[in-house]
Amino acid sequence: MRVMAVGFGLFLLLALTTPFCFGANVTYDHRALVIDGKRRVLVSGSIHYPRSTPQMWPDLIQKSKDGGLEVIETYVFWNLHEPVQGQYDFEGAKDLVKFVKLVKDAGLFVHLRIGPYVCAEWNYGGFPLWLHFIPGIVFRTDNEPFKAEMKRFTAKIVDMMKQESLYASQGGPIILSQIENEYGNMEKSYGNSGRTYINWAAKMATSLGTGVPWVMCKQQDAPDPIIDTCNGFYCDQYVPNSNNKPKMWTENWTGWFASFGGAVPFRPVEDIAFAVARFYQLGGTFQNYYMYHGGTNFGRTTGGPFILTSYDYDAPIDEYGLVNQPKWGHLKDLHKAIKLCEEAMVATDPKTTSLGSKLEATVYKTESGQCAAFLANYGTQSDATVQFNGKSYSLPAWSVSILPDCKNVALNTAKINSVSATANFVRQPLKDETTATEMSLSGWSWVNEPVGISSDIAFTKPGLLEQINTTADQSDYLWYSLSYEAKGVNSFLTDGSQTFLHIDSLGHALYVFINGHLAGSGNGRYEKPKVSMDVPVTLRPGKNKIDLLSLTVGLQNYGAFFDKVGAGVTGPVQLKGSQNGSVVDLSSQQWTYQVGLKGEDLGLYTGSSSLWVSQPTLPNNQPLVWYKTTFDAPSGNSPVALDFTGMGKGEAWINGQSIGRYWPTFIAPSGGCANPCDYRGPFNSNKCLKNCGKPSQQLYHVPRSWLKPSGNILVLFEEIGGNPTKLSLATRETESICSLVSDTHPLPVDMWTSSDEETRKIAGPTLSLGCPSADQVISKIKFVSFGTPRGTCGSFSHGQCSSKMARSIVEQACIGSRSCKIGVSVNTFGDPCAGIVKSLAVEASCSL
Numbered sequence: 001m002r003v004m005a006v007g008f009g010l011f012l013l014l015a016l017t018t019p020f021c022f023g024a025n026v027t028y029d030h031r032a033l034v035i036d037g038k039r040r041v042l043v044s045g046s047i048h049y050p051r052s053t054p055q056m057w058p059d060l061i062q063k064s065k066d067g068g069l070e071v072i073e074t075y076v077f078w079n080l081h082e083p084v085q086g087q088y089d090f091e092g093a094k095d096l097v098k099f100v101k102l103v104k105d106a107g108l109f110v111h112l113r114i115g116p117y118v119c120a121e122w123n124y125g126g127f128p129l130w131l132h133f134i135p136g137i138v139f140r141t142d143n144e145p146f147k148a149e150m151k152r153f154t155a156k157i158v159d160m161m162k163q164e165s166l167y168a169s170q171g172g173p174i175i176l177s178q179i180e181n182e183y184g185n186m187e188k189s190y191g192n193s194g195r196t197y198i199n200w201a202a203k204m205a206t207s208l209g210t211g212v213p214w215v216m217c218k219q220q221d222a223p224d225p226i227i228d229t230c231n232g233f234y235c236d237q238y239v240p241n242s243n244n245k246p247k248m249w250t251e252n253w254t255g256w257f258a259s260f261g262g263a264v265p266f267r268p269v270e271d272i273a274f275a276v277a278r279f280y281q282l283g284g285t286f287q288n289y290y291m292y293h294g295g296t297n298f299g300r301t302t303g304g305p306f307i308l309t310s311y312d313y314d315a316p317i318d319e320y321g322l323v324n325q326p327k328w329g330h331l332k333d334l335h336k337a338i339k340l341c342e343e344a345m346v347a348t349d350p351k352t353t354s355l356g357s358k359l360e361a362t363v364y365k366t367e368s369g370q371c372a373a374f375l376a377n378y379g380t381q382s383d384a385t386v387q388f389n390g391k392s393y394s395l396p397a398w399s400v401s402i403l404p405d406c407k408n409v410a411l412n413t414a415k416i417n418s419v420s421a422t423a424n425f426v427r428q429p430l431k432d433e434t435t436a437t438e439m440s441l442s443g444w445s446w447v448n449e450p451v452g453i454s455s456d457i458a459f460t461k462p463g464l465l466e467q468i469n470t471t472a473d474q475s476d477y478l479w480y481s482l483s484y485e486a487k488g489v490n491s492f493l494t495d496g497s498q499t500f501l502h503i504d505s506l507g508h509a510l511y512v513f514i515n516g517h518l519a520g521s522g523n524g525r526y527e528k529p530k531v532s533m534d535v536p537v538t539l540r541p542g543k544n545k546i547d548l549l550s551l552t553v554g555l556q557n558y559g560a561f562f563d564k565v566g567a568g569v570t571g572p573v574q575l576k577g578s579q580n581g582s583v584v585d586l587s588s589q590q591w592t593y594q595v596g597l598k599g600e601d602l603g604l605y606t607g608s609s610s611l612w613v614s615q616p617t618l619p620n621n622q623p624l625v626w627y628k629t630t631f632d633a634p635s636g637n638s639p640v641a642l643d644f645t646g647m648g649k650g651e652a653w654i655n656g657q658s659i660g661r662y663w664p665t666f667i668a669p670s671g672g673c674a675n676p677c678d679y680r681g682p683f684n685s686n687k688c689l690k691n692c693g694k695p696s697q698q699l700y701h702v703p704r705s706w707l708k709p710s711g712n713i714l715v716l717f718e719e720i721g722g723n724p725t726k727l728s729l730a731t732r733e734t735e736s737i738c739s740l741v742s743d744t745h746p747l748p749v750d751m752w753t754s755s756d757e758e759t760r761k762i763a764g765p766t767l768s769l770g771c772p773s774a775d776q777v778i779s780k781i782k783f784v785s786f787g788t789p790r791g792t793c794g795s796f797s798h799g800q801c802s803s804k805m806a807r808s809i810v811e812q813a814c815i816g817s818r819s820c821k822i823g824v825s826v827n828t829f830g831d832p833c834a835g836i837v838k839s840l841a842v843e844a845s846c847s848l
């Protein structure tokens with residue numbers, strides 16, 4: 001009997017913790033996704049598998065689960081998986097099946113956005129470049145060659161998933177799939193064919209028989225049975241195109257992407273929490289954070305042009321895989337509060353009433369007596385006190401309070417009750433592998449990249465060629481070379497005035513060499529990729545070598561017909577005399593072309609080659625140099641970055657793998673970083689910016705798993721000129737953990753269970769602190785004040801009122817433990833200033 005009971009218990013436990021033992025039936029109705037007959041309120045987050053490493057995946061997924069996610073969303077990146085038509089690659093960081101299985105192992109669901117157009121600030125929006133060369137092809141419209149390829153790839157991915165039994169209908173974690181991406185924004189530009197294409201895409205997708213629903217985002221005319229979903233900073237007002245479809249939000253932007261030369265956007269968590277709570281308040285049941293972990297655009301994967309190598313996105317888990325506090329923690333609390341409402345939310349439709357100007361109450365109440373409520377103040381300025389069910393509630397501006405029992409507040413979106421933290425980069429000098437001393441000049445070797453044509457496979461053509469059609473994106477680089485005969489009678493030589501070389505390029509960056517010397521350089525930027533330059537040049541009588549090195553910095557990923565946006569020196573290219581207005585147009589001359597660099601051809605990025613030299617002197621501030629050194633990995637497990645101070649622009653490889661393009665000399669405009677950024681009021685991608693007047697990106701992620709303990713090879717290709725001895729390594733460390741809780745805060749949602757009202761009353765607000773990793777304990781209390789402390793984590797200061805007992809009480813409760821909880825009330829600390837709202841602020845550090 002006992003054995004049976006244990007057996008049954010085990011069975012139950014398994015059934016509860018691994019929801020994938022048996023095939024699940026996923027459908028939907030007007031309220032929600034319905035999994036095995038039960039409507040679900042789901043919280044989802046985006047992690048793009050190639051933007052981290054397989055070694056990072058388990059931890060990222062676990063941190064997502066700990067943060068309260070139930071679904072992981074990823075795009076599928078066609079150009080990664082099929083770099084050459086018909087040749088597939090699903091190895092390493094491209095191992096989609098492994099990623100999906102890891103999510104499954106963690107007990108989470110998957111939303112697989114196949115696209116195959118993905119946008120995503122990813123090179124060419126995810127399309128392989130070879131697609132562009134298929135005769136007669138027009139992307140993303142009712143075009144047979146395109147549809148055939150799109151269908152083939154989509155079917156390939158669906159088949160792969162089916163073969164591994166990864167659809168929920170087969171016992172797998174995939175509960176949802178997306179076809180296309182935000183085509184609604186573009187449909188008009190494609191005329192009638194846009195509409196027929198979308199109908200075709202819907203039929204094609206559903207014909208693949210995944211057994212789970214399909215969605216189209218930003219596609220208000222999505223044909224049945226495809227669910228049209230919302231993307232944006234707010235989606236509470238969204239209405240799906242049929243009464244039978246649930247209100248779903250596939251992209252809630254947790255921050256925004258950044259570009260080289262631009263400031264770096266961030267989005268305050270109070271605003272994200274407000275947007276999420278409003279969405280669930282007004283009937284939403286599925287919400288996905290884009291991004292939950294943004295990660296890194298390694299190699300040449302960034303789109304754009306000009307998208308930064310870092311795709312941090314100010315997401316709840318940062319680029320390096322550490323939780324981004326207080327964002328991660330506050331959203332975790334929010335998810336708990338929402339989940340406490342799930343039963344009531346799925347049982348009924350919301351009923352919303354006004355509580356005053358810009359004040360709204362929504363109640364989910366069932367006949368059997370379940371009740372959950374959301375109270376919102378969507379005014380941007382004034383805090384309010386509202387009456388609801390005979391009780392009064394204070395609602396800060398731009399906030400929502402969640403009442404899982406229609407009486408008590410589990411969370412207010414503007415009141416952060418969770419741990420925050422400061423993480424920082426700690427510099428480590430590059431060490432010489434053999435001597436373990438700080439690296440010196442002698443640690444470097446180099447190879448000069450020849451200026452102009454150096455390869456046998458160069459070719460000559462009349463006129464100026466568009467770059468992407470010429471390189472097929474095999475390289476960022478294309479040389480345009482010309483020999484120009486300056487005759488004695490030529491006015492450029494005789495009139496004594498300055499001669500200019502005028503160049504018009506579609507972008508993205510350009511170096512101009514005259515007779516082997518750099519005469520000028522220029523680049524576009526995200527908003528305006530084109531380059532137009534007048535470079536002062538000095539010609540000599542007879543033959544002159546004009547070499548233009550044109551570069552792409554990530555291919556366009558967004559917009560109607562984005563695939564046709566060109567790059568490179570399409571002209572005109574003209575010599576101009578400044579005095580007598582003489583112009584010689586060189587555009588239709590015989591230009592010689594070379595795709596890529598000699599160093600690329602030779603595979604210098606791997607570090608091996610007999611060409612590396614270390615004599616006579618290290619080139620400093622010289623264009624077109626390959627540099628190489630070796631270094632030891634920093635000790636410990638903290639994430640690693642390279643600080644590119646001193647370098648100009650180029651690409652970097654560690655042990656043969658590209659960590660991406662670097663460009664620390666591209667400085668963001670000095671204005672626009674309002675500080676602090678008020679979270680109240682509608683957010684947009686320009687509202688909250690940092691790094692004004694600074695490099696858009698100085699630090700570049702070096703995945704730990706790419707490093708050996710010693711003898712790591714670092715290769716740089718520097719275009720403009722730099723001093724590699726200024727490079728340094730840094731590790732990302734959590735410096736302080738902090739918390740600030742006032743005695744009027746709602747009870748931490750942790751302690752909030754609707755059956756336990758008594759505990760709630762006794763407990764009152766509580767401050768909790770916890771170290772970021774399991775092997776650490778709180779070792780030092782750096783700051784503590786119970787009274788009226790000011791500031792934020794890392795810069796707290798005492799206000800006029802501060803309890804004298806606070807430090808010893810907090811030290812006693814916390815030192816030596818991984819985490820601690822302290823009641824925020826006069827019962828714990830005594831009352832240093834009666835009649836005043838008091839807060840407890842603590843900053844602590846952890847160590848092993």
Ligand code: GAL
Pocket residue numbers: 118119120121181182231251256257
């Ligand atoms: C969306 C798109 C995403 C991403 C995002 C901006 O419109 O669907 O793929 O590009 O914008 O980060």
